[in-house]
Amino acid sequence: MNSFSLRRAAGLLLAGSLSLTAVACSQADDGGTAAGGKVTISVNGQPPQTQPFDRKVFDEDVAEFEAANPDIDIEPHEGFMDPKTFSAKLAGGQLEDVFYAYFTDPANLIARRQAADITEYVKDMPHYDAIRPELRDVFSKDGKVYGVPTANYSMGLLYNRTLFTQAGLNPDQPPKTWDEVREAAKKIAALGDGKVGFAEYSKNNQGGWHFTAWMYSVGGQVARQDGDKWVADFNNDKGREALQHLKDMRWTDNTMGEKQLLVIEDVQQMMGAGQLGMYLAAPDNVPTLVNQFKGDYANYGLTGIPDGEGTLIGGEGYMLNPKASPEKIKAGLKWIQWKFLNPDRFEKNLQRYKDQGQPIGLPVPPVADVWTGDIAAKQTELKEKLATVPVANFKSYVDAKPKGRIEPPNAQQVYAILDNVMQAVLTNRDADISQLLADAEAKVNPVLAQVK
Incomplete structure (x- = not known):
């Protein structure tokens, strides 16, 4: 049991010795503020015991924050937001005061009024205006603020510097366009011995996910708002451009290898083994290559997404329970800023x-x-x-500073449909790109019609 659990266990024993009347007096409708002026807030995002280092860091931060803010008590909860249980927890009064949200969550939560309006409170939050505006926008709607971003990733091009050198390419000048990726892939594949110039996912919704990244990179999108509804937006010149480039690398250039229907672990294994030149990835892939696939940090480079018209971004932030009192909101924002967005604690x-x-x-x-x-x-x-x-x-x-775009609504259902498009292009030399896009559009539009 950690120190916080012990402290709270002691508190529960003490509470048990009090009369119900005394407890009722101290916990009357006070917005979470006890008689002594202390505000108690529950927060999720505490790492599980199976991640001992991250758990230790989190718990140490709770103790340090409480010592610096004796008027606030943090009740940490393990885990993150589960969309399947979120509404029931909120309705049942079980939702934390401060809760974690992926970038794909805020739009729906705001529309359903399931997050507190914190517009007036963030005005007093240190450094809020220094957060990148496109990330703040994820948690905002119609000029009002409903959450704060605390971390993000964006897709780039991960490449093997060793193979670049062996292929006569300059690893300090990686490709900036899809045409340059194509040419670099040819030179890497020409090394022989099973070397693959470029690899792409096409299963388990990962193909649709990366097709979305391709669309953003060339200035397209997968879905757009049409009035008060969402519609598919890939059956167009941008969609055909992305798929034709992929098809040319696979079948005309033969730089993507014969093995297809890949998922992320397959591609990471190829890169870690020194057999792959390039793939689309976020920075967190690099430690995975080193720790799980015996790679070396010196062998890898990461550059901006090719063409750079846009990039897929993801990430996380925190929102506040719509039932939280002003005192809890102020305390919650103080915790979020101190823990996640504090330049004084960088070093x-x-x-x-x-x-x-x-x-x-x-x-x-x-x-x-x-x-x-x-x-x-x-x-x-x-x-x-x-x-x-x-x-x-x-x-x-x-x-590289491409424009960031978040995932489309109902992303996983959309990705499952777009997997089929990626699989067809990568496994069928005669795949009809226009027909594939039209068929996918007909299936994606009913999925997007479900978005509220």
């Missing part, structure tokens, strides 16, 4: 991760990559100062 957080052998210098947490201006510059400076990986290998990714 401490980086150092303790470094002390535990965690990689420092990648464009991933422990310091949230959500900033603009001077705070972003400070973050970059500290990551370079404490780096344990070659920061220069990922600089072109950090410097």
